[in-house]
Amino acid sequence: MKLLHVISILLFLAGPGLGEDIIFFADDHYKSLGRPELTASVANPVLVPGESILRINLANAGELEELIPINESGSHEDILQEMIAETKSCDALNINAALAQAPVIKVTTAQQNINVLPAGSAAVLQFNITTQKNASGWYALPLSLDYERQVDVSVKSGEVFPLYEAEKQNFTCNVFVSGSDQTLHIFGISSQLYAGRSESMSMAISNDGATALCNCSAKLLAAPPFYVESPAVLLGDLDIGSLRVMEFQVGVDGNAILQDYQMGCEIVCQEKSIIVPLHISLSDAGFLGDFARPVNVLGGLTVAGLAAFLIWRKGDRLSSRKRRRR
Numbered sequence: 097m098k099l100l101h102v103i104s105i106l107l108f109l110a111g112p113g114l115g116e117d118i119i120f121f122a123d124d125h126y127k128s129l130g131r132p133e134l135t136a137s138v139a140n141p142v143l144v145p146g147e148s149i150l151r152i153n154l155a156n157a158g159e160l161e162e163l164i165p166i167n168e169s170g171s172h173e174d175i176l177q178e179m180i181a182e183t184k185s186c187d188a189l190n191i192n193a194a195l196a197q198a199p200v201i202k203v204t205t206a207q208q209n210i211n212v213l214p215a216g217s218a219a220v221l222q223f224n225i226t227t228q229k230n231a232s233g234w235y236a237l238p239l240s241l242d243y244e245r246q247v248d249v250s251v252k253s254g255e256v257f258p259l260y261e262a263e264k265q266n267f268t269c270n271v272f273v274s275g276s277d278q279t280l281h282i283f284g285i286s287s288q289l290y291a292g293r294s295e296s297m298s299m300a301i302s303n304d305g306a307t308a309l310c311n312c313s314a315k316l317l318a319a320p321p322f323y324v325e326s327p328a329v330l331l332g333d334l335d336i337g338s339l340r341v342m343e344f345q346v347g348v349d350g351n352a353i354l355q356d357y358q359m360g361c362e363i364v365c366q367e368k369s370i371i372v373p374l375h376i377s378l379s380d381a382g383f384l385g386d387f388a389r390p391v392n393v394l395g396g397l398t399v400a401g402l403a404a405f406l407i408w409r410k411g412d413r414l415s416s417r418k419r420r421r422r
Contacts, residue, residue: 123250125167125175132188132215132245133158136267137319139220140358142373143201143273145229152239152269153320154193154210155218155351158186171253178251181258186215189244189260195223195269196238200231213243218353231273239267272360272371279305280334280363282372288379292350294325298343299374301363303334309365310334316344317360317371321352334365354378 139151160183168175191210197203205223213219244260251257281304287297297316303309315328325345334340342361359374 125178126182127164127166128182128185129161130186131158132156132186134265136239138269141271142360143227143271145227145231147226150223150225152221154221156188156213156215158215160186174251181249181256185246188213191243193221194240198235198237200228201235202226227273234272237269239269241265280370280372289348290379291348291352294347297346300339300341302339308335312365314342314361314363317362321349323347354380
């Protein structure tokens with residue numbers, strides 16, 4: 097009667113809202129509720145024409161919701177081993193990831209494989225791609241994942257018998273190809289970003305084009321593990337050779353991996369909209385704490401220091417122009 101009662105509860109929990117069948121072995125001692133929850137995001141969504149590596153962060157956000165005892169009779173060792181084995185129901189196993197190409201983006205890497213992605217962990221998929229020289233703008237790259245998950249497990253005389261089920265998920269990886277006629281450039285990124293914290297990021301933008309840009313604003317484009325907490329920054333008019341300092345507040349997820357990432361900065365002007373790539377690295381808090389290494393060159397500068405550097409650079413440019421005229 098107790099077993100029937102537990103099964104009734106499980107069937108109720110796995111009703112039409114969950115769209116999942118509950119699978120039992122005849123001599124089950126435990127049943128776990130939970131499954132893998134895979135998410136995919138592009139670490140470097142801004143590309144340039146030519147050959148490059150596209151990195152995709154794959155995370156498993158699944159978690160064990162409940163571990164329900166069903167049958168308490170039998171070997172104590174078998175029951176304990178089954179309880180431990182049931183906690184792996186949220187792991188994704190034998191993941192095969194395939195990235196499809198777009199009309200102007202060719203994927204030259206074969207299918208990628210990950211043996212196991214435990215719940216709460218993340219991994220990086222790397223694909224070699226070739227982008228045509230005339231490419232510019234947003235493109236969608238389909239990512240398909242085939243994997244297995246443990247739906248039940250039985251233990252007999254100390255031997256574990258897991259039951260696996262095949263799963264499939266599809267994602268769309270949006271990337272932006274920055275054309276070769278880029279006129280805006282960002283440099284002097286000043287920030288230290290740590291997992292699980294929110295910090296400010298300062299940077300400079302220069303107009304190296306042949307025409308002025310009017311009524312400009314800038315906003316950061318970020319994907320997990322980053323999220324932008326600041327609104328768009330008003331820049332005003334960007335004259336030829338002009339420089340501006342921008343500051344944004346950026347948060348980082350607590351489970352972010354220490355690796356190189358990429359953001360995009362979208363500059364919206366009266367004449368056009370331009371997306372400029374930013375290369376970002378996370379700092380390791382470790383024993384260094386707030387004294388960890390900066391993200392990029394000029395990393396130790398404050399906003400005021402960065403502004404002073406820009407004023408010096410602009411003055412140096414003007415002096416050079418005057419010397420050339422003489």
